[in-house]
Amino acid sequence: MKHSLIVILAIFMSATAFAQKPIPPQPGKQHTNFWIQSKNYYLLTLFEQDKNVSQLLKSDTLLSRFAKQKIADLKSSVKDCKDAACYPEALKFTEGEIQQVGLRLKTLYQSNNALGLMVKNKLVPSGCYSMYHLNGSELLMKAWEEDAGAVNYTIAVYAEGKKPNYPTIDSISYNVKSKGYVNLIYDASAILENEIQPDALFFEPALQAALTYLQINQRADPANYEPMESTVNKLAVDLIKTVKWANYPYTHIMVPGAGPGDLVTALSGEGMLRCRLAAKQYRLGVAPFIMVSGGKAHPFKTKYCEAEEMKRFLVNELDIPAKAVIMEPHARHTTTNLRNGLRLVYKYGIPANKPGLIITDKSQTDYIMTMDGRSRKELGYVPYKLGKRLADTEVEYYAVPEVKQIDPDEPLDPR
Incomplete structure (x- = not known):
């Protein structure tokens, strides 16, 4: 699909039209x-x-x-x-x-x-x-x-x-x-x-x-925490209905997870630092929500979910309101952190014509800026549109309608 058509669809299709209902x-x-x-x-x-x-x-x-x-x-x-x-x-x-x-x-x-x-x-x-x-x-x-x-x-x-x-x-x-x-x-x-x-x-x-x-x-893994809108994300979904989006430059802050290197560590140091960066911007009023993304991926057969542990850290250690944290607990790679987050934008009725803000460490931000090729190779398309890079640790991103496409060779996180 040509870029112009993607932009038109992203702006003019309502969130309801794209709502992905099970x-x-x-x-x-x-x-x-x-x-x-x-x-x-x-x-x-x-x-x-x-x-x-x-x-x-x-x-x-x-x-x-x-x-x-x-x-x-x-x-x-x-x-x-x-x-x-x-x-x-x-x-x-x-x-x-x-x-x-x-x-x-x-x-x-x-x-x-x-x-x-x-x-x-x-x-x-x-x-x-x-x-x-x-x-x-x-x-x-x-x-x-x-x-x-x-x-x-x-x-x-x-x-x-x-x-x-x-x-x-x-x-x-x-x-x-x-x-x-x-x-x-x-x-x-x-x-x-x-x-x-x-x-x-x-x-x-x-x-x-x-x-x-x-x-x-x-x-x-695909069934973990489902149906999320009535479980782990219920408070946030209820809050979404009341948000005055014009008051915020971004709809959400996306924080990609980082799995620890062993089976006994719940949350990696990288994950903690990324949450601290996001919490600071949340308190400055950049966005009404922090979206934490990452499944039970690293290491092999871990019992810890990156998104769940980051949410727990944000709420318990950084005093972010639980209703302001959206969990995306299925992504297994950086490409699908962004893809799955944008799926929830459509699913939960968050305005798709406003950008989100990715906040992570510099090395991952550098990687995200060059990730289009990997996305095309692994997913068959680029499931996001990047905007401006505002800082070493911050980059804007936008929704594209193709995010709901099933990934047929990722049975642990297909859609």
Whole structure:
């Protein structure tokens, strides 16, 4: 998308239009898995929850046959597989299957049928696939391809042990060559065989496998603290409704986290110093909120969340009101600190046409000023627009609509 169009959209689209509202949980849906699934595989979640679409897909002869074949593949793996790699491989989608299903979805799509109405009323407004700038059946196909690829990626990393983008913090928790792992992965497939219903939708065996593998790796990161607007961010969300934004040059102060180097330290020295810089500017009236960003990332399998620990430090040690601190507890990298913070700008109704102010140490500010290339490489786009650098430790940034795009190869922080 051209820069001019991005600016126009950012200014003239209301925060409500871009509000990223979660799909309501279904009765009996496990809460943790609901958040993990809907954040990672949004189209597949819509397929399940839209009853008319679900019925359309189940009644289609080709897709029904596809579903039966995937269930048969699962059953065969439980019966015949002898090594750990065999079980997950049987569940992934092949390139041919992804293409075949995509073409079938395109054929089934009509602008006024269940699929067409779902695309128009749910898929497009979600912004989850907005980077592709497609509509109608083309968007449906692309969203399917992305979700299927995301399922495959999750299985590859958290069952097969393939290296993720950031192996030091996001790798599988097991030795995939050990005898014990063969038994574990067999048990996972056997339980899936028992749980998958005969009338399952065509993608559900693979989807449920991906969720199971994340679960046994204790990787529930996308679900942490959700729904945040009624938990950790409730006080701030309530306050947002009353703020007179014209009284402030910035809507919020963004503080990126810095993970400690060991498993027993809750908050790093860098994190403390960044909070002190932000607290000073907050007291000067620069912005009504401090947004702290960072998940449970560093070191590997840490129990401490950077955002939570920074909020605790701001409130308990620096006397910042709890209602003035917004937690963004999912980002795992500097690129996603900014991306996820801007997602909350849209989600919580903060004016998107006003800048935020990033406050961090000089070395990270230097890095942020040159981070566009990394963002394009890892995310496929730049999820922010930088403004002026005001000081060694301060730089303005602006929202762009593409921030809601799902990241299909980051299952621990997809959106």
